[in-house]
Amino acid sequence: MVLNTTADLVAGLKRAGLKLTPQRLAIAECLAGDGTHPTAQELHQRLTERFPSMSMATVYNTLSALTRTAGCRELDLGGATRFDPNVTPHDHAVCERCGAIRDVELSPGYDATAGEQCPLPGFRVERIERVYRGLCAQCAKAA
Amino acid sequence: MVLNTTADLVAGLKRAGLKLTPQRLAIAECLAGDGTHPTAQELHQRLTERFPSMSMATVYNTLSALTRTAGCRELDLGGATRFDPNVTPHDHAVCERCGAIRDVELSPGYDATAGEQCPLPGFRVERIERVYRGLCAQCAKAA
């Protein structure tokens, strides 16, 4: 459960032969170590403080490059795609009330569960994504 | 693993005190027994053959009502929301190549897995959604 650092993301871009432009570095820096699973929009808002002319296209292009280079992971949890700088296999817990998204470590021994490895005859599973929906500790107390 | 019938969906609407308008009946009929996990757009296209003036708003409103009345379930798998008339707890397998979405029965004994019931301290899990990503049998053979 370790978030990629700016250096990790930048190294990935470099490895892919992409130029380390100020915009890309800023996007990498903004995403690195961010455990809030931001959307492209949220990153763009933060970035326009430093780069008032930064376009959504650049943000999306860079996030897409970062995803390809394993610098981050895209999350489809409903609504806009979210970006997670934690690329070690893990799951997510989403609070139905406040919307908070938390990383969840894999249950130890999970991969050994035979039934989950082969849900359909012939289907070649490449990865399994799990989303826990419910109430986070704070909201559960409030409810 | 049984898909709701038109009657099931209509009964839900009725139970909720909603009027059984021709549009709603048509939408229920169109979704019932459909195992392809259609999007609102796809349903709308099919429906405009019979109701050329049917609006997307009506489709979304009705699908939302059907979801509230447990007539169907919304799926967030990336891209547009999909609607599944199978409301018994189950998972989904998505083919990365052809995009096909198949229902997957829960592994027997799954719910007994303690670690998955309590992924985060204090988090009150209401349901767990699992998505198997990979290649369906056909595409796996072709690859």
Place this chain on the structure above:
DNA sequence: ATATATGCAAATATTTTGCAGGAGT
């Protein structure tokens, strides 16, 4: 009459694409 539903349009949200100009090699 009253309450609710529909169609239409527009607003909003999300993501992708095309292209002219710009920076670095």
Place this chain on the structure above:
DNA sequence: ACTCCTGCAAAATATTTGCATATAT
């Protein structure tokens, strides 16, 4: 020069909302 990148704009896609009209008690 060449290649790749950026910003801008627009298109494409997805979803929601407001309101006037229509329909059914």
